[in-house]
Structure formats: structure tokens, C-alpha cells
Amino acid sequence: MEKRQQLYEGKAKKVFATDDPQLLIVSYKDDATAFNGQKKGTIKGKGVVNNRMSNRLMQLLEKKGVPTHFVEELSERETLVKRVSIVRLEVIVRNIAAGSFAKRYGIDEGKVFAAPAVEFSYKSDALGDPLMADDHIPALGLATPEELDYIRATALKINAFLKEFWADCGVTLVDFKIEFGKTADGSIILADEISPDTCRLWDSATGEKLDKDRFRRDLGGVEEAYAEVMKRLEEHEG
Ligand code: 5GP
Helix, strand or coil, X not given: XXXXXXXXXXXXXXXXXXXXXXEEEEEECCEEEECCCCEEEECCCHHHHHHHHHHHHHHHHHHCCCCECEEXXXXXXEEEEXXXXXXXXXXXXXXXXXXXXXXXXXXXXXXXXXXXXXXXXXXXXXXXXXXXXXXXXXXXXXXXXXXXXXXHHHHHHXXXXXXXXXXXXXXXXXXXXXXXXXXXXXXXXXXXXXXXCCEXXXXXXXXXXXXXXXXXXXXXXXXXXXXXXXXXXXXXXX
């Protein structure tokens, strides 16, 4: 596989073309941003953790019947993925109130929901990823009603798997954001990443935050938290 020109540089990743038009190489950086790019920093080793963790979780999800963009881990920071056009939705699943949910409704973090809650945001840096009413998604042409049904059902399936997986690692899955992409043949697959950048992960015993909220909220111990969740995952995998 030949790595060719850089196609895109995002906040946390770079994307490169390859000699196969259907495949891309994603390269994970240590750069961290929050609050729509207003806060910037570096989390040493984050790119390695996010690459490895995302790949491992996507491989496990594939085994559960969830199609993903993962093809092959090339190095500690680089992965070969299927080329997709990203569906411009941030698909968020919440099990416990936290973050923007707690803020929007004026409640403390920590309320455990009776059932997981799925929400969608419009993926637009310029607009600050606004929350969407579900009917606005087909209205804007971001996905058909059938595609949206599939995305919602798949997000809930991913949540059920990840919740149990992290519980076995002594970690509570509070919420997470995923993104889907469309392949050349029109099928919708899980894309982007699943990592401490995109999930809220709390130590089940102590409630300690083991995710990007440590960076967002200046809690310190950011690198250690990323290393700790990776260690828990690896110990669980044996
Ligand atoms: P909230 O809406 O409460 O800020 O975020 C809900 C969940 O989605 C959290 O796990 C958070 O990490 C993730 N999330 C939401 N928006 C983004 C985003 O723009 N970038 C990243 N990395 N994660 C996000």
C-alpha cells in the first residue's frame, strides 16, 4: 500500500490518499482542541491511544455485525480505512446525564437514564455543531428516513456492546459521539473514531473521569487518564 498526498488535516487526524482509490490512510495526532477549536493543546501519546483503541473496538464491533471503515492497522498512529463520504451528523448516545445535556437542562451530571438517549447534531464547525430535530435531517438531505433508522438502530447496538465491554474493564460508558460514512456502493458504515476524545468514560469504582473532559475542564492528569483506559482495555483483551 503506497501512501500518497495528504487530502485533509483535521483537528486530531490527517488523512492521506493511497494508490487504491477506495482506501485512505488516517494518521492520529496528539493535538487536542475543545469548544469548537477555541481551546488548543497537546496530549502526549493521545494519537497512539486513539488509533489503537478505535481499531480494537471497531474490530470487535465488526464481529458483532456492525460494518466499519477499519481495514488494517499500519503503525501505532496510522490505519488503513475505507474511503467514505462522511454523513454530516454527529450521532450521540447518552446513558448518563453529562456535558451539554446536563447544561441544557440545568441538572447535575450523573443521572442514570432508564434507557439510552440518541441525539443528532449537524456536523458544522462554522455553526458549532447545532442540535437537530430528527425531521430536519431528511429535510436538509443529510440522510433518508431509512438511512436515519439504520443509523439510530446501529448507534444503539454499538452502545449496548460498548457499555458492556467497558463495564467489564471497570469503566462506565457515560456517552459518546460517532460518525457514519457512505461507501461508493451506497452502504452506510461506522467511520471516524471511538476513543477517549469521543467518549465519556468514568472509573466505575471512583467516578474519576478518564477521558477528554480532563483536558476540556483543566482537571490535570490527561495523559495518565488516556493511558489508564488503554491499559484497562488491553488487560481485558489479555
Ligand atoms: P456533549 O454534547 O455532552 O458535549 O458530548 C456528548 C458526547 O459526545 C461526549 O462523549 C463527547 O466527547 C462527544 N462529542 C460531542 N461532540 C463532539 C465533538 O465535536 N468532538 C468530539 N471529539 N467529541 C464530541
